Amino acid sequence: MATITASLVKELREASGAGMMDCKKALTETDGNIAAAIDWLRQKGLSTAAKKSGRIASEGLIGIHVDGGIASIVEVNSETDFVALNDIFQNFVSTIASIATAQGGDLDTVKSAAYPEDGRNVEEQLTHMIATIGENMNLRRIARLSVSPGAIGNYIHNAVADGLGKIGVMVALKSDGDTKALEAFGKQIAMHIAAAHPVAINEGDMDPAAVAHEREFLIQQAKDSGRPENIIEKMVEGRMRKFFEESVLLSQTWVIDGESKVSEIVEAQAKELGASIEITGFECFILGDGIEKKKEDFAAEVAAVAGS
Numbered sequence: 001m002a003t004i005t006a007s008l009v010k011e012l013r014e015a016s017g018a019g020m021m022d023c024k025k026a027l028t029e030t031d032g033n034i035a036a037a038i039d040w041l042r043q044k045g046l047s048t049a050a051k052k053s054g055r056i057a058s059e060g061l062i063g064i065h066v067d068g069g070i071a072s073i074v075e076v077n078s079e080t081d082f083v084a085l086n087d088i089f090q091n092f093v094s095t096i097a098s099i100a101t102a103q104g105g106d107l108d109t110v111k112s113a114a115y116p117e118d119g120r121n122v123e124e125q126l127t128h129m130i131a132t133i134g135e136n137m138n139l140r141r142i143a144r145l146s147v148s149p150g151a152i153g154n155y156i157h158n159a160v161a162d163g164l165g166k167i168g169v170m171v172a173l174k175s176d177g178d179t180k181a182l183e184a185f186g187k188q189i190a191m192h193i194a195a196a197h198p199v200a201i202n203e204g205d206m207d208p209a210a211v212a213h214e215r216e217f218l219i220q221q222a223k224d225s226g227r228p229e230n231i232i233e234k235m236v237e238g239r240m241r242k243f244f245e246e247s248v249l250l251s252q253t254w255v256i257d258g259e260s261k262v263s264e265i266v267e268a269q270a271k272e273l274g275a276s277i278e279i280t281g282f283e284c285f286i287l288g289d290g291i292e293k294k295k296e297d298f299a300a301e302v303a304a305v306a307g308s
Contacts, residue, residue, distance in 0.1 A: 153186015
C-alpha cells in the first residue's frame with residue numbers, strides 16, 4: 001500500500017481542482033496513482049481535470065508577428081502586470097516575435113540570435129532588461145506557422161498595443177483565394193479558437209492515447225451506471241461524439257452564430273472566394289497558462305490533512 005504523502009495530495013489537488021479530503025480518499029482508493037485518482041474523482045463528479053487547461057498565474061505579454069505567409073507567437077513573462085505597460089518591455093516582446101518569424105520557432109535558436117542594435121544576443125538582452133527594469137523576466141515559449149499559398153490570420157485579446165496582449169491566436173489557411181479576404185476570415189477563426197479552445201484541427205490530429213483514455217473512462221463510467229451492455233455501447237459512442245465536438249476545431253459549433261459547425265463555415269467561405277480553404281495549423285497562447293500561483297500557507301494546510 002502506497003504512503004499518501006502531503007506532496008502527493010497537493011499534486012492531485014492542483015491537477016484536479018478537487019478538495020483535499022477528496023484527493024486523499026482518491027489516492028487511498030487508487031494506491032497513490034495520480035492518473036487513476038483523477039479518473040476516480042471524475043467518476044465521483046468531484047473533478048474537472050479533463051477540461052482544466054492550467055492555472056494562469058504569471059504576468060507579461062503574448063506577442064504575434066506576421067510576415068506574409070509566416071508568423072510567430074511568443075510569451076514573455078514578468079513578475080507584475082505593471083511591466084506589460086512599459087514601452088521598453090512591449091518593444092522587447094514585439095522584437096522577439098519578429099526575430100522568431102525570421103529565425104524559426106525554436107526557443108534556443110531565438111535566444112542565441114542577434115538582438116538589433118545592441119550588440120547582444122536575445123538571451124543577453126533579456127538579462128540586460130532584467131537589470132534595467134528591476135524585475136525577473138522569462139522568454140517562456142515560441143511557436144511558428146507558415147503556409148504557401150494562403151494567409152495567416154491572427155487575433156489578440158485584451159490588446160495593450162498592436163500585436164500584444166494577454167491571449168494570442170494565429171491560424172494558417174492554405175488557399176489560392178484573395179489574401180486580404182483570407183486574413184480577415186482567419187481572424188474570425190482565431191477569435192473562435194480563443195473562445196472555444198480546440199486541441200486539434202480534426203479527429204485524426206487528436207492524440208490517440210488521449211482518445212483511448214477518454215473512451216476507456218467513459219466505458220467504465222457507463223458500466224458503473226448498471227446499464228445493459230447494448231445501452232452502454234450507445235452511451236459511450238454518444239459521449240465520444242460530444243468529446244470530439246468539444247475538442248476538434250472543425251467539429252465545434254461556430255461561436256459567432258452559435259449554430260453552424262466550423263467546417264460548414266469554412267466551406268461557405270471557400271465557395272464565396274471561389275477557392276478551396278484548408279486550415280493547416282493554429283497556435284493559441286494564453287498568458288501564464290499552466291504556471292502555478294504561489295499559495296500562502298498551503299503546504300501546512302495540506303500536511304495537516306494528509307496527516308489526519
